[in-house]
Amino acid sequence: MPLTAKDFRRMALAMTGASEGAHMGHPDFRVxxxxxxxxxxxxxxxxxxxxxxxxxxxLRERVAGFMSESGAWGxxxxxxxxxxxxxEESLGEAMTLAFQNIAGAKPAATKRVRRPAATGITMAAAxxxxxxxxxxxxxxxxxxxTLKLRGKMxxxxxxxxxxxxxxxxxxxxxxxxxxxxxxxxxxxxxKPHYEDYPSVLVRLSRIHPDALRDLxxxxxxxxxxxxxxxxxxxxxxxxRRG
Numbered sequence: 001m002p003l004t005a006k007d008f009r010r011m012a013l014a015m016t017g018a019s020e021g022a023h024m025g026h027p028d029f030r031v032x033x034x035x036x037x038x039x040x041x042x043x044x045x046x047x048x049x050x051x052x053x054x055x056x057x058x059l060r061e062r063v064a065g066f067m068s069e070s071g072a073w074g075x076x077x078x079x080x081x082x083x084x085x086x087x088e089e090s091l092g093e094a095m096t097l098a099f100q101n102i103a104g105a106k107p108a109a110t111k112r113v114r115r116p117a118a119t120g121i122t123m124a125a126a127x128x129x130x131x132x133x134x135x136x137x138x139x140x141x142x143x144x145x146t147l148k149l150r151g152k153m154x155x156x157x158x159x160x161x162x163x164x165x166x167x168x169x170x171x172x173x174x175x176x177x178x179x180x181x182x183x184x185x186x187x188x189x190x191k192p193h194y195e196d197y198p199s200v201l202v203r204l205s206r207i208h209p210d211a212l213r214d215l216x217x218x219x220x221x222x223x224x225x226x227x228x229x230x231x232x233x234x235x236x237x238x239x240r241r242g
Contacts, residue, residue, distance in 0.1 A: 002084035003091060005043035011092055012037050015099040028182055035182050036102040037095060040175055046081040047179060048098035055079045063090050070176070071214030073183035077101075121204040121212060123157050126168050129209070130155055130216045147216075149223045155216065158201055162191040168202045169194065170219040180215075187211070198222070 012018055012029035021028050021035075028038040038047045047069065050058070055077050058066045065086025068074035081091060123145055130147040131138045136154060139146050146156040158167040172180070177200045180188040187206045194201060202215065 003086055003088060004083060005039050005046075007088065008037075008039055008046045008081070008083060008091070011088075011095050012099075015095070015103075017103065018099065026178060031099060031103045034102050036098045038178070038182050040080075040178065044083055046083065047182065048079050048081060048094045049101055049183070050077040050079045050094065050097055051101060052077045054094075054097050054101075058090075058094065065090065066094070069179055069183075071218060072208065072211035073179060076183065078179065078183050121207060121209065123166060123168065123204065126155075126204055126212060126216075129213060130219075133216060133220045136220065149220060150227065152223050152227050154219050154223045158194075160191065160193045162193050163201055164189075164203060166204045168204055169199050170202060170215050171197075171199050171223050172215070172218050173222055174198055176218060176222075 009020070009027065009029075013020060015029075015031065015036075017031050018036075019030055021030050026039055028035045030036065036049050040046060052075065055066075055068060058079065059068065063086075065082045067080045067082070069078040069080050079094065081094065127138050127145050127147060130136055133149075133154075135150050136147050139148055141153070141156050142159055144157040144159045147154040153171060155168055155170040158164075158169045163169075177188075177190070177198065180200055181190060187203055189201050189203070191201065200215075202212070204212075207215075
């Protein structure tokens, strides 16, 4: 019998000390105030925070229903769970591991935050990195450095007063934004001004260059897909009239 969001929630909250929270409109599950699992938009998938080694084992053994999240957070162990493709035993094992990773790793987590994850990427360096993607040009919007893909906004310096200094705004799908915020809230954040837009705020002082490349690539793919859909709509309407 396929598992549901109700099953995922039940198993997460069965962990001693686990509590349910929420961010950006979908549930998350925490221990010691830190997220170890989330339910994603649509309630068809979830995410569990495994170590890269644990994730690799699940993928190597081809356990149904597991896949790596994209980009740097996936390489860090964040693992997507497709609920209707997974069995309860496998989900239970993954959930327990994710819980234990967080519940027993507070000192290590604190140490990671203190390490110079602060890479000191400048806005100019971020613009140069994004401009290396196909068909992307560097320009300005409201006087701020901007990256555009064939005329469509891809990323720009955050100019709203609510944003922190040296913040880049990158267009990403809402679901991927939620995953970023859950996986690394020290690097990615959001302010009310940006909530209704498919985008995420990035502290350039904290992000690793590889993670920024992954994020800009995600933004490129999202912007490209959105533009392609808009181009296809008139043709679809014309076909229906015919």
